[in-house]
Amino acid sequence: MSKPKTLSQSPLQSWFTRHKDQCLVWLLRxxxxxxxxxxxxxxxxxxxxSLPVLQEVGIKAFFQDRAWNPxxxxxxxxxxIWGTGLTMFGSVLLATPLGILSAIFCHxxxxxxxxxxxxxxxxLLAGIPSVVYGFWGLVVLVPxxxxxxxxxxxxxxxxxxxxxxxxxxxxLVADAAFAEIPQEYLLGAKAMGLSAxxxxxxxxxxxxxxxxxxxxILETGRAIGETMAVLMVxxxxxxxxxxxxxxxxxxxxxxxxxxxxxxGNHRSALFVSGLLLLMIIIVLAIATELIDQEV
Amino acid sequence: xxxxxxNNSQSSIQDLQPLIQIQQLxxxxxxxxxxxxxxxxxxxxxxxxxxxxxxxxxxxxLTCLNRLSDLIPNCQVSGHIQLGTVNLLSPKINxxxxxRRIGMIFQKPNPFPMSIKKNIVxxxxxxxxxxxxxxxQIVEEVLTxxxxxxxxxxxxxxxxxxxxxxxxxRLCLARALALKPEILLMDEPCSALDPISSGIVExxxxxxxxxxxxxxxxxTHNLAQAKRIADYAxxxxxxxxxxxxxxFGTATxxxxxxxxxxxxxxxQGTKG
Amino acid sequence: MSRKxxxxxxxxxxxxxxxxxxxxxxITAIFIWILSDIVIGGIGQISWAFLTTNPLxxxxxxxxxPILVSTFLILAVCLVASVxxxxxxxxxxxxxxxxxxxxxRLVRRSLDVLAGVPSIVFGLFGNAFFAQTxxxxxxxxxxxxxxxxxxxxxxxxSTEAGLRAxxxxxxxxxxxxxxxxxxxxxxxxxxxxxPGLLVGLVLGLGRAIAETAALIFTSxxxxxxxxSLLDSGRSLSIxxxxxxxxxxxxxxxxxxxxxxxxxxxxxxxxIAAWLGSKYNYLYD
Ligand SMILES: Nc1ncnc2c1ncn2[C@@H]1O[C@H](COP(=O)(O)OP(=O)(O)O)[C@@H](O)[C@H]1O
Ligand SMILES: [Mg+2]
Numbered sequence: 001m002s003k004p005k006t007l008s009q010s011p012l013q014s015w016f017t018r019h020k021d022q023c024l025v026w027l028l029r030x031x032x033x034x035x036x037x038x039x040x041x042x043x044x045x046x047x048x049x050s051l052p053v054l055q056e057v058g059i060k061a062f063f064q065d066r067a068w069n070p071x072x073x074x075x076x077x078x079x080x081i082w083g084t085g086l087t088m089f090g091s092v093l094l095a096t097p098l099g100i101l102s103a104i105f106c107h108x109x110x111x112x113x114x115x116x117x118x119x120x121x122x123x124l125l126a127g128i129p130s131v132v133y134g135f136w137g138l139v140v141l142v143p144x145x146x147x148x149x150x151x152x153x154x155x156x157x158x159x160x161x162x163x164x165x166x167x168x169x170x171x172l173v174a175d176a177a178f179a180e181i182p183q184e185y186l187l188g189a190k191a192m193g194l195s196a197x198x199x200x201x202x203x204x205x206x207x208x209x210x211x212x213x214x215x216x217i218l219e220t221g222r223a224i225g226e227t228m229a230v231l232m233v234x235x236x237x238x239x240x241x242x243x244x245x246x247x248x249x250x251x252x253x254x255x256x257x258x259x260x261x262x263x264g265n266h267r268s269a270l271f272v273s274g275l276l277l278l279m280i281i282i283v284l285a286i287a288t289e290l291i292d293q294e295v
Numbered sequence: 296x297x298x299x300x301x302n303n304s305q306s307s308i309q310d311l312q313p314l315i316q317i318q319q320l321x322x323x324x325x326x327x328x329x330x331x332x333x334x335x336x337x338x339x340x341x342x343x344x345x346x347x348x349x350x351x352x353x354x355x356x357l358t359c360l361n362r363l364s365d366l367i368p369n370c371q372v373s374g375h376i377q378l379g380t381v382n383l384l385s386p387k388i389n390x391x392x393x394x395r396r397i398g399m400i401f402q403k404p405n406p407f408p409m410s411i412k413k414n415i416v417x418x419x420x421x422x423x424x425x426x427x428x429x430x431x432q433i434v435e436e437v438l439t440x441x442x443x444x445x446x447x448x449x450x451x452x453x454x455x456x457x458x459x460x461x462x463x464x465r466l467c468l469a470r471a472l473a474l475k476p477e478i479l480l481m482d483e484p485c486s487a488l489d490p491i492s493s494g495i496v497e498x499x500x501x502x503x504x505x506x507x508x509x510x511x512x513x514x515t516h517n518l519a520q521a522k523r524i525a526d527y528a529x530x531x532x533x534x535x536x537x538x539x540x541x542x543f544g545t546a547t548x549x550x551x552x553x554x555x556x557x558x559x560x561x562x563q564g565t566k567g
Numbered sequence: 568m569s570r571k572x573x574x575x576x577x578x579x580x581x582x583x584x585x586x587x588x589x590x591x592x593x594i595t596a597i598f599i600w601i602l603s604d605i606v607i608g609g610i611g612q613i614s615w616a617f618l619t620t621n622p623l624x625x626x627x628x629x630x631x632x633p634i635l636v637s638t639f640l641i642l643a644v645c646l647v648a649s650v651x652x653x654x655x656x657x658x659x660x661x662x663x664x665x666x667x668x669x670x671x672r673l674v675r676r677s678l679d680v681l682a683g684v685p686s687i688v689f690g691l692f693g694n695a696f697f698a699q700t701x702x703x704x705x706x707x708x709x710x711x712x713x714x715x716x717x718x719x720x721x722x723x724x725s726t727e728a729g730l731r732a733x734x735x736x737x738x739x740x741x742x743x744x745x746x747x748x749x750x751x752x753x754x755x756x757x758x759x760x761x762p763g764l765l766v767g768l769v770l771g772l773g774r775a776i777a778e779t780a781a782l783i784f785t786s787x788x789x790x791x792x793x794x795s796l797l798d799s800g801r802s803l804s805i806x807x808x809x810x811x812x813x814x815x816x817x818x819x820x821x822x823x824x825x826x827x828x829x830x831x832x833x834x835x836x837x838i839a840a841w842l843g844s845k846y847n848y849l850y851d
Contacts (some may be wrong), residue, residue: 019750024662029670031655034673035723038716042692049695098590105587118591125598127832129777131804132825135811136601139608139818164597165635195582218683225685226782228804232812252687252780259694259784277608278684285680364788366742394745401743407755417754418744467740474744495576 046275053268062272068238070258070266078274082153082246086222087230090159091166095223096216098163099170104200106171107178117177126168134232137161143235149245153235156244163230166219177211178204180187210295214288221284225277227252251277272289297337303321314339314478314510315360322355324366329355330538333374335529342504342511344521344546346561347531353514354402355533357480360512361397361459362390374565395422398471402483405461406455408469411447414455414466415473422474440506441499461492468499472507485520500524518562522550530558575660594839601801612823613848622790626806631824637707637800639774640793644711645775646768652715654757658705660723662830671813683719685782689717694799705799706830712788717781718771725770729763730756762842769839773832779804803828804850 057065057075065076079253084186085259102122106115146152185207191201205212227250235247236257249257307500313336321331330352337343344382358364362383376383383393406414415434424430434451438444443465447458455466464484471479481500485493501524504511515521521528527552529543542555553559616630623629629724656674656711664671693713703709733756741751787799801809806822810817 001825022749024752025659028655028663032659032670032674035652035656035719036677038719039677039684041696041742042681042688042716043685045690045695045700049691064749073648097596099588102594105591109584109587109589112572115822118595119823121595121598124833124836125594127777127836129779129804129828129832131777131779131807131827132601132605135825136604137805138811140600140604195580197580200583200638207740221685222685225683225687227685228808232808233697252685254693255687256780256783259691269689271695274688278688279686281683281685282680285683287585289676308643349610363739365741390742391745391747394743399743401736401740403736405734407646407740408739409754421744421750425737510638529685533691 003058043278046271046278049271050268050275053265054270056265062269068254069270070262073265075272077251077276079238079240080249080251080254080273083158083234083250084224085251086155086241086248087158087162088220089236091162092216092220093221094159094163095219099167099215099219100174100205100212103174103178104166104204106175108196108200108204118242122168122171125164126172130165130226130228130231132249133161133165134229137229137233146176146246149247151235151247153233153247154245155241156170157233157236157249158230158248159244160221161233162226162249164224165226165229169222170212170221172214174208176210177208179216181207182212211290213291217284217288217291221281224280225252227256233255250289276289307376310483313337314379316375316377318375318377320356320359320376321360322352322369322370322371322372324355326371326536327371329470330531330540333540335540337510337512337541340504340508341409341526342513342524343527343529344364344515345512345529345531346521347518347538347541348533349516350538351531351533353531354482357399357482357512357514358383360478360480361394362388363394365390371393373407378386379558394401397478397480398474400464400467400477400482400484402485404430404460406458406463406466408456410442410449410452410453411455411458411466415470418470419473433473437472440472440503442467442495443468443469459492461488461495461522464488464492464496465499466527468496471525472503476509478510480513483514483516486516497524522546530555530561532561576621590637591726595758603626605822605829608819608822608825612819613826617823618827619657621635621792622820625817626790626820627814627816628820630633631803631806631820631827633790633823634801634803634806635827637786637793638802640707640800641711641782641802642772642775644708644796645714646711646772647772648715649718649722650768653719653767657723657726657730658666658752658757661727662748662756678720678723681716682724684776685812686717686721688715689781690784692716698785703797704789705785705789706797707786707800708796710782710800710802711796713781713785714778717778721771722764722767726760726764727768728836729760732763733759765842766839769842773835773839776802776828776831776835777804778802779808783808795805803827803831822837827845 008179049149053075057073057118058293061075062077065074067074068076068079073225102118106118110118138162141156141160142152144152145154145157181204185200185203189203194202230250231253234249234253236253237247238249238254255270258266259270302533306515315337317336318334322335333356345356347353355364355370358367358370359372359376360383372384374384381388394471407417409417412434416430417435419430419433424433435444435448438447443462446462447547455463458466464487484500485496488496497520500511500513502562503509512524513521525546527544528546530541530549531538532541533539542549542553542558544554549558550562588666616631616634617631618630620630621632622634627707656678660671660675674808693709693716697703697709697712698705703712737755737759738751741755742748784800786805788801788805790801790806791798795801803824807821807828809826810821
């Protein structure tokens with residue numbers, strides 16, 4: 001039989017054995033609190049670093065100043081917001097149909113074996129580092145666009161590279177959304193004599209709507225946040241572009257380019273653009289949550 | 296109260312009759328009652344069979360007796376269970392010690408994904424059996440008790456997952472017996488087994504009960520089995536969407552002269 | 568339906584079919600294009616000497632030895648910091664937190680947001696917090712810790728999924744034997760959840776090794792062999808970036824480094840797939 005343990009243990013030890021589970025829970029809560037607090041910490045530090053310039057010149061300056069010239073206290077972010085917005089819109093506009101169609105291919109057209117291989121390929125595509133996409137864009141894509149219309153580093157190059165990069169996101173999310181459609185729906189459509197494309201248009205897409213919407217939000221987030229690839233192919237000229245062949249600079253590229261030497265208000269202004277990015281991401285996360293709850 | 300559970304108080308409640316008194320016990324999941332208002336007493340060293348159709352709350356009832364209900368999300372228990380001198384539903388109960396005294400066998404045999412031997416040794420270690428030799432001895436003893444020793448003694452280090460269904464169930468039984476419980480709760484222990492394994496396990500229950508004087512509460516679908524092994528029997532039934540104890544009595548009375556119409560119908564229906 | 572209309576429908580169907588085969592074909596083609604370009608450009612660069620010598624002439628010449636060392640040190644710091652926190656958080660969320668619990672929900676939400684934060688923002692944060700406020704400067708430590716924050720959501724999610732895949736019966740059986748939750752966790756649940764954990768680890772590593780933007784202002788650019796964790800160290804991805812953007816004539820070594828990076832990632836992916844299949848038999 002087991003010996004009575006209490007006799008040989010120190011009070012602390014015995015307290016610990018008796019409260020083993022509680023001790024563990026508190027330890028775990030501590031670790032989880034750290035994990036949960038990081039986003040808060042990020043927010044706090046971005047705000048803290050942004051405050052000096054925000055207090056000095058105000059928020060308006062970032063939209064109304066003459067230009068982006070931080071050394072001369074001029075902080076207009078509008079061209080960069082255009083850069084981020086246009087690359088994002090272009091790539092989301094292209095990647096969404098391509099990604100959804102590629103998921104449809106996987107689910108309803110491809111033979112099982114091909115679908116498995118294709119999924120793997122999409123996953124690999126998602127895993128290619130952005131710096132490799134950027135490098136490939138720089139040495140292959142940009143010269144091609146240059147022949148079409150110089151200089152080559154341009155909004156178009158950014159959109160092309162970003163499309164490739166965010167396509168796996170929407171494709172994988174759409175794939176998961178299609179997998180959840182009950183088989184009966186599809187059989188029902190078949191029984192009604194709907195054609196294949198009709199089934200997809202009238203049954204599959206509407207049923208998977210909220211899943212697809214979440215996919216679009218996710219890819220939007222990725223497109224906004226992408227830094228290295230767009231930095232490498234977009235030319236980084238601070239200007240509001242007139243054509244798709246003009247070089248542009250995104251908010252993210254702006255931070256990456258200038259952080260290395262930025263001081264004082266300049267550095268602070270870069271944190272303001274980081275804060276702006278974070279705000280957008282938080283809004284997107286809330287949107288995802290709302291869509292999720294509606295289902 | 297807690298103390299008497301912690302101390303290995305096998306003898307202190309030996310002569311208390313009845314052993315378990317259940318009063319107005321109810322259980323609900325998310326405010327949806329599973330069973331209600333169950334009252335009866337279980338004498339010591341007896342086998343009590345609980346029968347009834349699926350979904351009438353038999354398994355839920357068993358989980359109250361070893362407080363496994365604590366682990367099920369959204370599960371509320373009310374009423375009173377007296378085990379010897381202990382109020383079993385008191386929040387102060389040391390459930391670890393309680394569950395050591397009350398072993399449980401589940402419908403689906405579920406050995407841990409470890410070696411056969413470790414399946415028995417792991418709970419022993421947890422309950423402070425520090426002496427390796429003593430543990431080895433217990434392993435052999437309980438495996439012999441459940442008739443597995445000769446079958447597995449040469450492969451004690453093999454994964455328990457490699458055993459057959461009947462062997463797995465006997466291993467689970469051995470694992471529970473190793474802790475020397477006084478009460479065994481069995482939730483349809485034979486219903487996932489083939490007829491032969493089922494017969495073996497049934498024989499075991501009877502034999503072990505005589506050897507170690509367990510008090511056994513067994514849920515079963517098999518009326519013939521209940522008739523063969525039980526001293527007492529109770530019928531659960533769903534009435535108005537909620538399980539109730541329809542009748543409880545000695546096995547002789549329950550099977551030969553049931554008082555309640557439902558019991559009569561249930562016994563006959565299964566006979567015919 | 569008239570014959571004309573129905574034949575038009577069939578044509579639409581066929582057109583759709585052509586489009587739907589064309590898209591994956593072109594995506595595959597582009598994938599092969601990118602890969603083959605990197606392989607063709609990089610294969611000539613790779614040699615034992617390339618892996619084991621220092622970069623010369625700003626990276627145009629020589630190898631990538633210190634860069635590989637820095638990369639692995641950054642990854643090591645990242646894992647050492649993130650694994651305990653992730654496992655602890657995942658255990659809390661999966662085993663000790665009822666679904667309605669406010670704390671669990673809060674942690675889960677904030678991790679969801681964290682998962683979407685752009686890497687450049689992590690870079691800003693790492694620079695302000697680790698490098699400046701904690702005084703770690705531009706160092707491997709700063710970079711690794713920044714990456715640790717970044718991979719937390721991935722690690723936690725996959726560990727949690729691994730724990731949730733363990734059948735509930737094990738927990739009930741264990742509790743019915745009077746085994747404490749701590750021991751159940753240690754001896755039963757964690758071993759059973761190990762595959763999920765490892766897959767998560769491998770995916771997190773993949774994300775970390777691909778990262779560039781979060782490292783530029785945390786671990787820095789210095790391409791010397793690091794002598795301590797407080798030294799600045801250049802990761803492989805930053806090396807590629809620097810050679811292709813800032814060093815004219817650096818393209819050939821950039822190709823070589825890119826190929827190495829891709830190879831490491833492929834190995835990581837293969838390990839993840841192998842782990843996933845190896846542990847599938849666990850439950851019957
Ligand atoms: N964990 C649970 N959560 C919610 N409802 C449950 C749970 N377990 C059982 N129930 C419900 O409680 C009722 C009784 O179930 P149970 O005790 O398993 O019956 P029996 O063992 O007699 O078949 C059933 O209606 C079942 O659906
Ligand atoms: Mg049951």
